[in-house]
Amino acid sequence: MSYPVDGPFRVAVKSIPAGAALDVDHYLGTIVLQLAHLACEDPQSLIDELTFIGEREHAAPDSPALHERDAAVQRLIDDVTAEEGIPVYGPAVQRLAAALLRTVQPRLLPEQQDRRAS
16 A cells, blocks of 8 residues: 655555655656756766765774775765755645555455455
8 A cells, every 4th residue: 555645756655565655756857857957057076976976885883994984975966956855845744644554454364365255
């Protein structure tokens, strides 16, 4: 079951066996467009930044390289996002909360549904 929530970015809440999954493809699409914009403005800088991040992917825990990678990732995120996360405004907050709550409501298992239908 999927529960859409409209706002500046469409979000869908989907029921999964362990709880809920948030579908944020619309928001991620804007991030990809921003990355493409950066690539058009200065492709070499973007490639250099991504290479820098990739080269530090398997750094030892708590190593300086890992902290450098995390800082580079945060800089890139700051470059492509304008908000402090995915904004949800006004009534959409209530719709999102309600959608999340619906995913954790008890659901009948398929064999229980079959017995109930009889």
